[in-house]
Amino acid sequence: MMLNSNTWNRIRYSLYRPVYDIIDGYFRQKRKASIESLNLKAGDKVLILGAGTGLDLPLLPNDVEITAIDITPAMVKACRQKGEQLGLNITTEVMDGSNLSFESNSFDFVILHLILAVIPDPIGCITETERVLKPGGVCTIMDKFVAPGKKAGVVRKFVNIFTEMIATSIDRDVDELIAHTALEKISHQKLSSIFWLVQAKKPD
Numbered sequence: 221m222m223l224n225s226n227t228w229n230r231i232r233y234s235l236y237r238p239v240y241d242i243i244d245g246y247f248r249q250k251r252k253a254s255i256e257s258l259n260l261k262a263g264d265k266v267l268i269l270g271a272g273t274g275l276d277l278p279l280l281p282n283d284v285e286i287t288a289i290d291i292t293p294a295m296v297k298a299c300r301q302k303g304e305q306l307g308l309n310i311t312t313e314v315m316d317g318s319n320l321s322f323e324s325n326s327f328d329f330v331i332l333h334l335i336l337a338v339i340p341d342p343i344g345c346i347t348e349t350e351r352v353l354k355p356g357g358v359c360t361i362m363d364k365f366v367a368p369g370k371k372a373g374v375v376r377k378f379v380n381i382f383t384e385m386i387a388t389s390i391d392r393d394v395d396e397l398i399a400h401t402a403l404e405k406i407s408h409q410k411l412s413s414i415f416w417l418v419q420a421k422k423p424d
């Protein structure tokens with residue numbers, strides 16, 4: 221089995237699910253910055269790709285329409301339960317983030333937190349994000365990337381072989397991914413050593 225595949229992700233995230241929420245403290249402010257920048261309004265349609273256990277949900281207002289998908293059934297179940305406990309308007313589905321079954325131009329916002337560096341097909345994921353966003357819609361990306369204009373060095377590429385198997389890629393370039401789409405980058409902010417917050421808009 222390839223160690224950067226949907227099958228492997230399903231297996232490992234099923235195993236991580238019971239302890240996954242221990243990362244909440246470290247990422248809370250980063251998520252908050254990402255979600256607040258969207259200025260969500262009542263009735264907005266928000267898609268969370270690779271939603272995990274739903275750690276974004278407590279930061280979302282309860283008057284938006286949330287759709288959350290993930291490839292791992294155990295994660296989707298945890299996410300649905302969290303959404304219900306919070307009284308949110310949420311629909312959850314098991315789905316591949318690089319092959320969405322939604323109509324084109326369906327969502328006002330797409331949240332991509334810790335998914336573009338994990339998903340085996342990040343180009344598929346960003347092009348699907350572009351497709352399902354409404355014209356003028358915005359995606360917010362929070363993840364580990366190389367700095368803008370830089371390439372991953374030899375050491376980073378070597379370490380990546382191991383991090384990719386158990387956690388995440390650390391050698392991806394968000395600008396290169398966005399360049400596969402017509403999305404227009406509207407902000408690119410460093411959050412910490414390897415974490416970046418990037419927003420991109422689908423042209424009107």
Ligand SMILES: C[S@@+](CC[C@H](N)C(=O)[O-])C[C@H]1O[C@@H](n2cnc3c(N)ncnc32)[C@H](O)[C@@H]1O
Nearest residue numbers: 229233270271272290291292295316317333334
């Ligand atoms: C690092 S977790 C991030 C979860 C959540 N977005 C967060 O911020 O906590 C990565 C998630 O991506 C999911 N995933 C991996 N490959 C996927 C794919 N092809 N489609 C959808 N979700 C995927 C995993 O099941 C896991 O829940």
